[in-house]
Amino acid sequence: MKILNEIKFTFPADGRNESLARTVVSAFSAQLDPSAAEIGEIKTAVSEAVTNCIVHAYRGTSGKVEITVRALEGNILYIKIHDSGCGIPDIEQAMEPLYTSAPEEERAGLGFAVMESFMDKVTVRSIVGKGTTVTMKRKILSAQNDT
Amino acid sequence: MPVIIDTEENTVIARLSGEIDHHSAKSLRDDIDLAIDRHHPKQLVLDFDGVTFMDSSGIGLVMGxxxxxxxxxxxxxxxxxxxxIKKVMRLAGLDRLAVIK
Known part of the structure; x- marks a missing residue:
């Protein structure tokens, strides 16, 4: 699919940057004319993915999160969130709703479930010890649907 | 101030504001738990009126x-x-733990 526009940004996996990351993606998505509901859902999905990098990938350590955002032909928003953290040994289990490896931090185990319900397509690739890449796609319908 | 806490008889009312994510949830959790420890309320009201964003960290906050x-x-x-916010709560089945108005 043809890439119409693209940005990349990298930031330390620090909780303070959760808000920054979703705000940047939401600002980029404005060119696709999303509705307020679509913006809210995109921000939530990004927030979940970035939180996973901080809470899980770099647990107790530090590292960088790299985000690529693209506007694709057909008014599709593409988001890739990459970390070089610990990796996920069992992706299927990690994506199971309510499964969490961090209950003591009050994680609900819903990160991937939220991403999957708010985006059209979510793909997770992970290598233990190397890192994880989450890619998400969402066709932006139009702000005209806003009520 | 991300949360203002009021107490009335057996009720603690927590008026939340701003964005609830993994980063902000921790201080909200501490503030609300302090009020619960102090007042042993029969009822906790979480008022989301001032909340502009919430991810699944807010679900963890309510469950906790x-x-x-x-x-x-x-x-x-x-x-x-x-x-x-309602969409995220519904996804989590939070209505089984709390009354959502």
């Missing part, structure tokens, strides 16, 4: 407070949630 209030026989009432 359910655990905090349970020893006192307490229940949770969630008020003034916007459409995006």
């Amino acid at each position: 407070r359910y655990k905090s209030i349970k020893p006192y026989g307490g229940s949770i009432i969630i008020e003034n949630t916007g459409a995006q």
Whole structure:
């Protein structure tokens, strides 16, 4: 699919940057004319993915999160969130709703479930010890649907 | 100030504001738990009127407070949630733990 526009940004996996990351993606998505509901859902999905990098990938350590955002032909928003953290040994289990490896931090185990319900397509690739890449796609319908 | 806490008889009311994510949830959790420990309320009201964004960290926050209030026989009432927040709560089946208004 043809890439119409693209940005990349990298930031330390620090909780303070959760808000920054979703705000940047939401600002980029404005060119696709999303509705307020679509913006809210995109921000939530990004927030979940970035939180996973901080809470899980770099647990107790530090590292960088790299985000690529693209506007694709057909008014599709593409988001890739990459970390070089610990990796996920069992992706299927990690994506199971309510499964969490961090209950003591009050994680609900819903990160991937939220991403999957708010985006059209979510793909997770992970290598233990190397890192994880989450890619998400969402066709932006139009702000005209806003009520 | 991300949360203002009021107490009335057997009720603790937490008026949340701003964005609830993993980063901000921690201080909200500490502030609300402090009020629960102090007042042992029968009811906890979480007012989301001022909340502009919430991800699944907010679900963890509500589930955790359910655990905090349970020893006192307490229940949770969630008020003034916007459409995006309601969607996340519904996804989590939070209506089984709390009354969502």
